[in-house]
Amino acid sequence: MSSVGIGRSFLAIALALSATGMLAWSGCAPKPGTQARCTLDTQCGTGALCMNGTCLRRGTARSVAVEILPRADSTAARTGIPDVALGPGTIALAADDRVVVDGTVTNAPNSHVVLLVANPIPGQPDLQFETDLADFKFQLGVGRRLLRSTATIWLIPTVDAQQQPPVAFVTMLDSILSVTFPPAAQMTALGGILHDSLDLPANQFQARALVGGNVVSNVASTDQGGAFQLLMAPGAVPTDPNTMITLDFAPLDPDTGPRFQATPFALGTVAANNAKPRTFRMPAFLAPAPLGFAVQAGNITPSGVPDVTMRFRTEIPSADGMAIYEREQRTDGKGEVQVKLIPGTATDPRNYVVTILPPPDSPYGARCVPDNPVTNVGNDMQPQYSATFHLDAKVILRGTILGDGSSPAATTSVSATRVLVTSPCGDAVAVSPVSSTTLRNGTYQMLVDPGTYRLDIDPPMGSELPRLTLDQDQAVIVSTDSLTTYDVMLPAGEAIEGDVKGMDATPLGSASIKVFEVLCQAESCGGPSRVAPALRAQTRTDMIGHFRAVLPRSP
DSSP states (O other), X not given: OOOSOOOHHHHHHHHHHHHTTGGGOXXXXXXXXXXXXXXXXXXXXXTXXXXXXXXXXXXXXXXXXXXXXXXXXXXXXXEEXXXXXXXSSOEEEEOOBEEEEEEEEETXXXXXXXXXXXXXXXTSOOEEEEEEOBTTEEEEEEEGXXXXXXXXXXXXXXXXXXXXXXXXXEEEOOSEEEXXXXXXXXXXXXXXXXXXXXXXXXXXXXXXXXXXXXXXXXXXXXXXXXXXXXXXXXXXXXXXXXXXXXXXXXXXXXXXXXXXXXXXXXXXXXXXTTOOOEEEEOOOOOOOEEEEEEEEEOSSSXXXXXXXXXXXXXEEEETTXXXXXXXXXXXXXXXXXXXXXXXOOSSSOEEEEEEEEOOTTOSBOOEEEEEEEEOOOOOSSSOEEEEEEEEOBOEEEEEEEEOXXXXXXXXXXXXXXXXXXXXXXXXXXXXXXXXXXXOTTSEEEXXXXXEEEEEEEEOOTTXXXXXXXXXXXXXXXXXXXXXXXXXXXXXXXXXXXXXXXXXXXXXXXXXXXXXXXXXXXXXXXXXXXXXXXXEEEEEEOOXXXXXXXXXXXXX
């Protein structure tokens, strides 16, 4: 089998098992190197299950985490079970009851409510529940087992109430909650003055404060003198006075100029409400004016590419911070676009990072232009053309997916998700995942941009094959050549089965089941160093709450 890459660790396991004849563990006594065929579990002997006509040994002697996702109309709740021991028999799982949390927030503005609770499965992000505040009340459905846990409730004021800041409440989760929106006297005030490069008041801006990229204040407009005052609620910002805070100023009309981000400063310097207001000065820039661009594909007879998203970004530094100007437009049917940009001069052009993103179903790949100079400008009646950008065709990623024993893995989903995007355009050049389904001979093919990809291989429900994720050192590198071949041999599998019931012992039918291997330890189970668990299987319960799944065989 010609291959650029193979699931290396799992292939080694599969070959070792085949070489030693370990596939003959069941009562079927197959020939060495083969798996027993079956129609019933009884044909597989003790300690085995019949999966899609193949005898697989039961998974034992390890623990997994299981997540149960009931149907939306179920009385059961999303349930995470962190430690499920695999044994020789059927696993019994109990889904949590759904209970309603009734909350009241006194003196609150119109707000979006976000409830965060630690996920029971180590390494998974917090569970998040959302709704809107109505008449100072909200309701959220959560699992009963989450009650008495520490929870964080965020109230994020809506657009019509942005004069109030977001507020965080840390509380013990209960079925009835009551909190009070803090009055202005309990908030930290942060005042200042915004000036332009000529030291004149900048009075058409909206100011807000951020910590770690999160908005922690209200939104306040600068007045005729350029003055503004922000409010930060208790609990919304860290108590550490060394925490750095950033002020962001956005123009009311984005076409008039850039937004401005002040240089971060320590939160402790604004702790006193009577602190002297600081003056922030923006850099000088020319007024935005219209420019025309074109996107084409093809070498011999180039043609315009329609519906392409073009993003333009430039940064203008100053002593007090950084002005950032970003615009986005889509090409028309001729592959052309008009956009207002801040120009430079003939001797000092303004450089833009340009990201060019065709629609997901386009045969052309994305492109990053890290340093595109802009000097000429037009007028509202006749924009001048600045540049024509050419797109290359996507490349083909194809290969063959084989199961244990080298049988083709038919009707198997193969998804490619781009990772390790290192580009001057940053995350803006990220492309959507691409999926394909293998044919009867196990082959798959898809069009992708050159880059590094994680492959998620999901056999159909009920298959005797396990799912596999190839990531990190097993990730697929797709070159700029027109074709990259990547064949994969899936590892040997072992079967598990279980029954899922509600807390009232009623079978839970049509519930999604996800089985994880926990990879984190202690400090790596949360925070910025969080290591996510690996998804090893996903399936669904039948009408009586029974399920079967196949995991990669443990060594």
